[in-house]
Structures are given as C-alpha cells and as structure tokens.
Amino acid sequence: MKQKTKTDEEGMRHIISILMENEAGALSRVAGLFSARGYNIESLTVAPTEDITLSRMTVVTWGSDEIIEQITKQLNKLVDVVKLVDLTEGPHIEREMLMIKVRTSSNDSREELTRLVDIFRGRIIDVTATSYTIELTGTGDKLDAFINAFEKTPILETVRSGVSGISRGAKNLHI
Amino acid sequence: MKLTGAEILTHFLADEGVEFLFGYPGGAVLHIYDAIDRQDRIKHILVRHEQAATHAADGYARSTGKPGVVLVTSGPGATNAVTGIATAYMDSIPMVVITGQVPTHLIGNDAFQEVDAVGITRPCVKHNFLVKDVKDLALTLKKAFYVATTGRPGPVVVDIPKDVTADTVDYVYPKEITMRSYNPVVKGHIGQIKRAVKLMATAKRPMLYTGGGVILDNAHKELAQLAKKLNAPVTNTSMGLGGFPASDKLFVGMLGMHGTYEANMAISNCDLMIAIGARFDDRVTGNIEKFAPRAKIIHVDIDPASISKNVKVDVPIVGSVGDVIKSLLREIKASEFKPNKAAAKEWWQQIDEWRAVECLKYKTDGDKIKPQFALETLYDITKGDAYVTSDVGQHQMWAAQYYRFDKPRRWINSGGLGTMGFGLPAAMGVQLAFPKATVACVTGEGSIQMNIQELSSCMQHNLPIKIVCLNNGFLGMVRQWQEFFYDERYSHSYMDSLPDFVKLAEAYGHVGIQVTKPGDVEAAMKEAFKLKDRLVFLDILTDPEENVYPMVPAGAGLDEMILI
Ligand SMILES: Cc1ncc(C[n+]2csc(CCOP(=O)(O)OP(=O)(O)O)c2C)c(N)n1
Numbered sequence: 001m002k003q004k005t006k007t008d009e010e011g012m013r014h015i016i017s018i019l020m021e022n023e024a025g026a027l028s029r030v031a032g033l034f035s036a037r038g039y040n041i042e043s044l045t046v047a048p049t050e051d052i053t054l055s056r057m058t059v060v061t062w063g064s065d066e067i068i069e070q071i072t073k074q075l076n077k078l079v080d081v082v083k084l085v086d087l088t089e090g091p092h093i094e095r096e097m098l099m100i101k102v103r104t105s106s107n108d109s110r111e112e113l114t115r116l117v118d119i120f121r122g123r124i125i126d127v128t129a130t131s132y133t134i135e136l137t138g139t140g141d142k143l144d145a146f147i148n149a150f151e152k153t154p155i156l157e158t159v160r161s162g163v164s165g166i167s168r169g170a171k172n173l174h175i
Numbered sequence: 176m177k178l179t180g181a182e183i184l185t186h187f188l189a190d191e192g193v194e195f196l197f198g199y200p201g202g203a204v205l206h207i208y209d210a211i212d213r214q215d216r217i218k219h220i221l222v223r224h225e226q227a228a229t230h231a232a233d234g235y236a237r238s239t240g241k242p243g244v245v246l247v248t249s250g251p252g253a254t255n256a257v258t259g260i261a262t263a264y265m266d267s268i269p270m271v272v273i274t275g276q277v278p279t280h281l282i283g284n285d286a287f288q289e290v291d292a293v294g295i296t297r298p299c300v301k302h303n304f305l306v307k308d309v310k311d312l313a314l315t316l317k318k319a320f321y322v323a324t325t326g327r328p329g330p331v332v333v334d335i336p337k338d339v340t341a342d343t344v345d346y347v348y349p350k351e352i353t354m355r356s357y358n359p360v361v362k363g364h365i366g367q368i369k370r371a372v373k374l375m376a377t378a379k380r381p382m383l384y385t386g387g388g389v390i391l392d393n394a395h396k397e398l399a400q401l402a403k404k405l406n407a408p409v410t411n412t413s414m415g416l417g418g419f420p421a422s423d424k425l426f427v428g429m430l431g432m433h434g435t436y437e438a439n440m441a442i443s444n445c446d447l448m449i450a451i452g453a454r455f456d457d458r459v460t461g462n463i464e465k466f467a468p469r470a471k472i473i474h475v476d477i478d479p480a481s482i483s484k485n486v487k488v489d490v491p492i493v494g495s496v497g498d499v500i501k502s503l504l505r506e507i508k509a510s511e512f513k514p515n516k517a518a519a520k521e522w523w524q525q526i527d528e529w530r531a532v533e534c535l536k537y538k539t540d541g542d543k544i545k546p547q548f549a550l551e552t553l554y555d556i557t558k559g560d561a562y563v564t565s566d567v568g569q570h571q572m573w574a575a576q577y578y579r580f581d582k583p584r585r586w587i588n589s590g591g592l593g594t595m596g597f598g599l600p601a602a603m604g605v606q607l608a609f610p611k612a613t614v615a616c617v618t619g620e621g622s623i624q625m626n627i628q629e630l631s632s633c634m635q636h637n638l639p640i641k642i643v644c645l646n647n648g649f650l651g652m653v654r655q656w657q658e659f660f661y662d663e664r665y666s667h668s669y670m671d672s673l674p675d676f677v678k679l680a681e682a683y684g685h686v687g688i689q690v691t692k693p694g695d696v697e698a699a700m701k702e703a704f705k706l707k708d709r710l711v712f713l714d715i716l717t718d719p720e721e722n723v724y725p726m727v728p729a730g731a732g733l734d735e736m737i738l739i
C-alpha cells in the first residue's frame with residue numbers, strides 16, 4: 001500500500017463505502033487487493049453495522065477515472081462484498097475524529113487552548129496537571145487546520161479515526 | 176445421520192458429482208484419508224507432488240468443463256499446491272482445493288506443519304474459506320463449488336482444521352445455495368447489444384478476437400454462427416484456440432507476440448474489433464498504444480473488471496459470452512442486417528495478401544529435426560484429434576501454431592501464468608477424464624524435468640500419455656530472448672547434464688524412444704501412438720538454434736513483428 005497523502009496531480013480523491021460480510025479476513029481481502037494492484041489508500045476504516053452480519057468499510061483513495069473504475073470493479077468482484085457506493089459521485093457528508101494530547105504548562109496556555117477548542121467546536125475530554133486531551137470531529141481539512149493551530153503548545157500525541165462518510169438526503173447504502 | 180467432518184467431505188464430494196480427487200496425504204488430513212478408504216463413490220488419484228495434483232485437477236477441468244478437486248495436507252502440502260492454484264487462477268479454471276490445517280486450538284501457534292493457507296492463497300484464488308466448525312462444513316463446500324464454477328470461474332480453497340474433520344454433526348447435502356454477496360450477471364444489457372449490432376452493420380473491416388471465455392462458456396457453436404453471419408476473420412488467443420475451428424477459412428490463426436502475420440495485421444487494420452471472452456493481455460496486445468488503432472471495440476466478458484482494464488472500449492457488454500452472442504444473433508436477425516459485400520470482398524482480399532506471406536513457413540535443414548516439422552507430424556498422425564497439453568517455452572508456441580485445433584478443450588496450456596511443469600500432470604487429468612482418448616503432452620527437456628516424478632503416478636494409474644519432448648538442449652525460449660536482446664550471451668539457458676530420457680522412462684516402467692533424424696520422426700510417432708495402453712516418452716532431438724517466428728518484440732506494435 002502506498003502510504004501517501006492526496007495530491008491533486010494524481011487524480012481525484014474518492015470515498016468508497018463498502019458493505020461486506022462481517023467475516024474474518026474480509027478486511028485483509030480489501031487491503032490485499034489495494035496492495036497487490038498498487039492502488040492508493042489514504043485511509044481505511046471498518047466496523048460492524050446495525051446488522052452484525054455486515055461490516056461497513058470506508059476507503060479513501062485517489063486516482064484517475066480509469067483507476068477508480070477499476071477499483072470499484074475489483075472491489076465488487078470480491079466475493080464478500082455485498083454492495084458499494086462511491087460517495088464522491090453525489091452530495092455526501094464526510095467526518096473524521098481526532099484525539100490530540102497536548103502539554104499545558106501554564107494557566108495562560110490553558111486559557112488559550114480552551115479558546116482554540118471552542119473556535120473549532122472541539123471538546124476537552126481529559127485533563128491532568130500537565131496535559132489536555134481534546135476531541136474534535138470534522139472533515140480532514142478541519143482536523144489538519146486544528147493541528148496546525150498549535151504553534152506554541154507542544155503536541156504529545158495525535159490519533160485520527162480515518163474518514164467515514166454517508167450520502168446526503170434519503171439515499172442510502174443498505175441491502 | 177451423524178457423520179464426522181471427514182465423512183461429510185467424502186459424502187459431499189460424491190453428492191456433488193465429483194469423480195476424482197487428486198491428492199497427497201499427510202498428518203492434518205489423516206481422518207479424511209481414512210474416510211476416503213471407507214467409501215467407493217469418489218476415486219482418489221495419488222500423485223507424487225502436490226503441484227502435480229493441482230495441475231492434474233486443472234487438466235481435468237479444462238478438458239471436461241467440470242471443476243477439478245484437490246486434497247492436500249497442511250503446511251508444505253498447501254505451499255506446494257500454490258503454483259497450481261495460481262496457474263488455475265490466471266486462466267479462470269474452476270477448481271476446489273481442500274487444504275488440511277492444524278487443529279483449531281493450535282492455529283496461530285506456529286504449530287508443526289502450520290501455514291496460513293488462507294493468507295498465502297488469498298491473492299491467487301477467486302475466494303477461500305477457513306472452516307472453524309463442522310456445522311458449517313457442508314454449506315461451505317457447497318459455496319466453494321458454486322463460486323468456483325459460476326461467473327468467471329476460478330480456484331477456491333477450503334482450509335479444514337484437523338479437529339473439524341473428527342467432529343460430528345448431522346449431514347444433509349445442500350442442494351441449493353444463494354449468496355447475497357455473489358450474483359454473477361449472465362444476460363447482456365440489451366441497450367449495449369443494440370449498440371453493438373449497429374456498429375457491426377456499418378463496419379467495413381470487422382474482426383473477431385476471442386479468448387478462453389468462449390471455451391469456458393462452451394460458446395464455440397454460437398461463435399461460429401456469429402463469425403459466419405458477419406463474414407469476419409477470427410483470431411484466437413492462446414487460451415482461445417479450439418474455440419473456433421482452425422481449419423475454417425475465416426480463421427486467421429493466433430494473435431499476439433507469436434501470432435500469425437495475418438492475425439496481427441488484421442488486428443492492426445480492422446475498423447471494428449469484437450473481443451469475446453478475452454482480456455487484452457500484454458502478450459496479446461504488444462504495445463497497447465498501437466493495438467487496433469483504427470478500430471471501434473466491442474468487448475463481451477463475464478467479468479466487468481476485465482472490460483476497459485487495459486484498453487478503453489466503445490461498447491462494453493457484461494454477461495456470459497454464450498448468452499450474449501445469442502442475443503447478438505437475435506438482434507442481428509431482427510435488424511435485417513445486411514453485410515457490406517463490396518467492403519467484405521476488399522477486406523478478404525487484403526487478408527489473403529497477408530496470408531500469402533506464409534509466416535509459418537520454416538527453413539528445413541537436411542539432418543536436423545525441425546520442431547515445427549515434429550508438430551506437423553504429430554498433427555497428421557493424430558489426425559488433428561488429440562488432446563494436447565503443453566508445457567511452457569518455444570515448444571508451447573510451436574504447438575499453438577502448428578497443431579490446428581478444430582475443437583474446444585483440446586488445447587490445454589498454462590497461458591496466463593506460463594507454468595513450466597504443467598504439461599505432464601495436466602495430461603494425467605485429461606487421460607483420466609477420457610481414458611480412451613489420445614492425449615499428447617508436448618514439452619521441452621527443461622519443462623518436463625519440473626514434474627518428471629509424475630511418470631510414477633502415470634504407471635500407478637495406467638495413463639497411456641504420449642510425451643512428445645522437443646529436446647533442443649536449451650531453455651529455448653530463454654535462449655531466444657538472449658540471442659535477440661542480450662547479444663547471444665546465453666546465461667544459464669543451456670540444459671547441461673540431461674538424463675537419458677529413454678532409460679528414465681524405462682526405469683519408471685514406460686516405453687522410451689529417442690529420435691535423432693528427421694526421417695525417423697513419422698515412424699517413431701506412429702509406433703508410439705500405436706501403443707494404446709502404454710505411456711511412451713518420445714525424446715525428439717530438435718534443432719537447438721531454432722527460433723519462434725513471427726515475433727513481436729517487447730514494446731512494439733503487432734504490425735511491427737519480426738518475420739523469419
Ligand atoms: C516455473 C517456471 N520457471 C521459469 C520459467 C521461465 N521460462 C519460460 S520458457 C523457459 C524455457 C523452457 O525450456 P524448455 O522446457 O526446454 O522449452 P523450450 O523453450 O526449449 O521449447 C523458461 C525457463 C517459467 N515459465 N516457468
């Protein structure tokens with residue numbers, strides 16, 4: 001798997017949502033397909049749905065129209081894949097969650113931090129004498145912007161969930 | 176009735192109509208082997224190497240259209256089978272491979288003879304399963320056969336831990352299966368079919384390019400009707416040979432790297448290409464930018480992912496090729512389609528000019544046996560009606576060029592993976608399926624040594640295969656590339672220290688005949704094929720310097736081929 005981040009020259013970014021059988025090995029079939037065929041992956045998330053026999057996976061990838069067509073065809077060919085949709089073909093909502101732990105040494109820095117968290121509509125979810133842990137949800141760009149806003153405050157740790165997406169309106173991915 | 180997992184497996188295979196199980200025993204499959212011994216509905220064929228079991232099952236599948244079935248033990252049994260699984264995968268051959276696995280409680284422990292068979296085979300199977308509970312066994316096996324044989328066929332691996340083969344449960348044969356995640360499309364889209372027929376109606380230089388899909392779908396009759404209706408030249412890929420009769424006047428031979436001049440020139444000049452059950456492989460297209468540059472392309476294939484993968488097509492039609500051709504024929508009839516007679520005349524005149532180049536003519540040399548001549552003789556002596564399996568190399572290309580296949584499922588070769596060592600075990604599968612038929616294995620002295628141990632299996636199972644070894648003392652295909660592209664530096668392509676194949680055949684209890692002179696080829700072959708119940712190893716010493724022509728060098732277009 002080429003672990004790169006998106007660039008504009010290399011084609012459009014696509015969010016592909018996949019409903020698949022919740023079977024052991026399903027994830028590795030998808031990951032294996034991407035690495036064997038040299039497709040790009042920006043992120044990949046997976047979890048069971050309300051129907052526990054099904055998992056929903058979200059793959060963020062990029063490539064030319066031809067490559068994306070091949071990716072969706074090859075994914076559809078996997079026997080465990082029940083259905084998929086390229087969310088970027090229509091209006092959709094994209095979300096990612098970030099948790100970030102930062103060092104807070106003085107009261108001043110704590111105040112400044114709280115303001116910053118408010119501006120981005122994040123939440124402080126854990127506090128110690130020397131650190132804050134903040135949770136933030138949004139598009140990838142918003143999370144990037146938030147991380148970049150920490151100029152003076154030292155970042156101790158970040159973790160991102162990877163992107164999930166859903167289409168707007170009544171349209172849905174369901175069997 | 177309560178049965179053990181092992182018994183469920185043998186019952187299921189018999190209920191599924193499996194005749195032969197190609198396999199090799201070991202610790203993880205001992206319960207299964209015991210169950211095999213206690214039944215007589217399926218016949219187990221013991222091989223000498225698990226790779227051979229997979230190729231034999233593959234040869235059985237290619238010649239009959241039924242799935243080949245393999246049983247191997249865990250660990251090295253499974254890894255030995257991988258080459259055969261990948262070979263079947265590349266050529267879309269229906270196959271079910273049962274691998275034994277260490278007991279469930281030991282999985283992941285680096286137990287004795289443990290490998291992650293599901294993980295190792297994942298990239299070269301259509302699908303695979305690990306059965307963790309005997310309750311799931313019968314249904315999983317049913318799914319395996321269903322997936323292997325429908326849609327675009329392919330190998331499916333079922334990994335069964337040893338404890339699962341000992342556990343018991345009630346067995347009922349699952350007659351039907353549906354899978355919500357797997358529904359192959361059969362019928363072509365009518366809108367696309369109409370668009371295709373419109374293009375056919377206006378084409379001046381149409382051309383049919385067909386591959387293994389026609390054979391896999393038994394669509395040769397439909398293809399013949401379509402070709403006749405369009406009065407279009409037909410070319411086959413190596414996998415597609417026999418899908419259209421080679422003796423038909425519409426046939427222009429194989430295309431691609433070692434295709435005929437007329438096929439490659441027709442491809443390069445046609446204005447409509449109808450690709451059916453073929454996948455625009457790089458060995459077929461040459462430089463993709465220069466492939467069929469003047470043509471609109473219609474592509475019929477059961478696998479949507481094959482369409483517009485390498486070449487952007489104008490009319491994609493997803494569906495079973497037999498079904499789609501039938502729809503095309505119906506639509507042609509309904510549209511009162513009239514072929515353009517004047518254009519056809521011109522097109523055929525042009526093709527006949529290309530044919531007149533006689534690209535398959537070869538120079539004869541008084542005292543050296545030309546491999547082409549040996550294969551022409553094979554064709555004559557077997558009246559063009561043998562099953563011919565092949566290994567990989569120059570001999571394979573010559574067999575494809577000079578043995579003119581009129582029927583499907585007669586030409587059995589590893590096209591996609593190009594697996595040396597395929598020919599002999601594949602011939603075993605064919606001969607088992609058709610005990611009375613003439614089965615020839617065309618091979619080279621390099622390839623045959625990759626599974627030579629199967630001479631022993633052939634003895635055990637009375638398989639009177641005729642091995643036609645074109646012995647040029649070289650890894651000929653490698654030598655040819657080194658001659659052309661590496662200034663004749665023959666790095667490790669010389670086959671030194673060859674065994675005496677005649678004695679070797681005799682050591683295994685077979686007949687061996689060596690042929691050294693052109694004048695003896697016919698008599699030796701006649702003698703060999705007269706021995707109906709014996710395996711004969713024909714060691715034919717051929718011209719070591721002979722090359723396969725025509726040849727499209729890497730990176731060139733099909734119309735830039737090297738002629739002799
Ligand atoms: C398992 C495997 N290893 C290596 C190759 C590469 N290879 C392709 S053709 C060839 C030479 C085959 O020699 P031989 O069987 O004597 O046939 P010839 O070309 O001389 O007719 C080789 C080594 C291959 N196709 N398969």
Ligand SMILES: [Mg+2]
Binds near residue numbers: 619645648650
């Ligand atoms: Mg050789």
